[in-house]
Amino acid sequence: MANRRCFQTLARCLRSIRTLTPISECLAPYTAPALSQTLPNYIFLNKFKVYQVPARSFCSRHSESEDDDYESGEEEDYGENEEDIADLSAEEKVKEATEIGYTVLGPLQKSDRVFKLYEPVFAVVQIGSHQFKVSNGDTIYTERLKHCDINDKLVLNKVLMLGSQAQTIIGRPVLPEAAVHAVVEEHALDAKVIIFKKKRRKNYRRTKGHRQELTKLRITDIQGIEKPENTMPLPPQTKEKEKAEKKVAMEA
């Protein structure tokens, strides 16, 4: 995980100011149609072509007697690749997405008011193989999520733990009734890392650049735990009293 993913959550004091301007209104007009439609298609077409051309040229060069065997072999392997790369059916997409740990709800409408003030509640959510401790208004960088566009609402269902000022709920391993809502902010590339390999005195030197594909998510809501109803920032004395009354709820 390189530079972008080390960027931690925004300062709490800035969040209340920044999140009040809905990001969807800034991004929706010119990014959604331009990027989301052209970019994934471009990637799909590119990959499709890369796998398609060598297979056909390879088959065509061989003699006729060997053609049948090679063609059947190539088609079998080639068919698996085709399923991986080409558009999956809608059900398969949903199934893949839920395995990784998220569900796409749909695009964000202008009328949705999803960006709230900060609440002192945290959740530990798992996406793919990475776990994040998130709170309302955080941004996290994850591996590129394939089946969602910018300004899509997501529900992250793999929630491992919830915590607030008065309660802690620990899942074994997952909490089935908890949900974390997020909005896709951007599909971006990480900073470039240079992969440099050298064997000394052997005249071997290789240079390669790599940019990892990331998705930036903004967490909007955490459901499944009782939230404190005070909207005012609590003075230190009241906080200690509330924490003294804390109970630990354990779910089997």
Next chain:
Amino acid sequence: MNKKEVFKLAKGFRGRAKNCIRIARERVEKALQYSYRDRRNKKRDMRSLWIQRINAGTRQHGVNYGNFMHGLMKENIQLNRKVLSEISMHEPYSFKALVDVSHSAFPGNKAAAAPKKEGLAVLL
């Protein structure tokens, strides 16, 4: 890489290594090799740091790291070390809850007691 790229990567190097191409090229190549190696080392170092932090947090409650993790595994709690270290730093009450859960699942081989702090009053 051409000279311009080498000098860009050689910013901040000591002495002639940032100015003279022959020396800069060697140093830059070494730096890139180190960064390749250290991208792999960083993962190990971070995990080690998380474990140290979790250890410190659990020992404040009288449980050591090994027994704590064993108790979590028994309870099928799949929180990873990164998140556990963050919770131990920023959410002390939730971390205490986790320690209690782990302790009830696996109390440990020896009778675990909270560390006693003896002041100078003992000597008097």
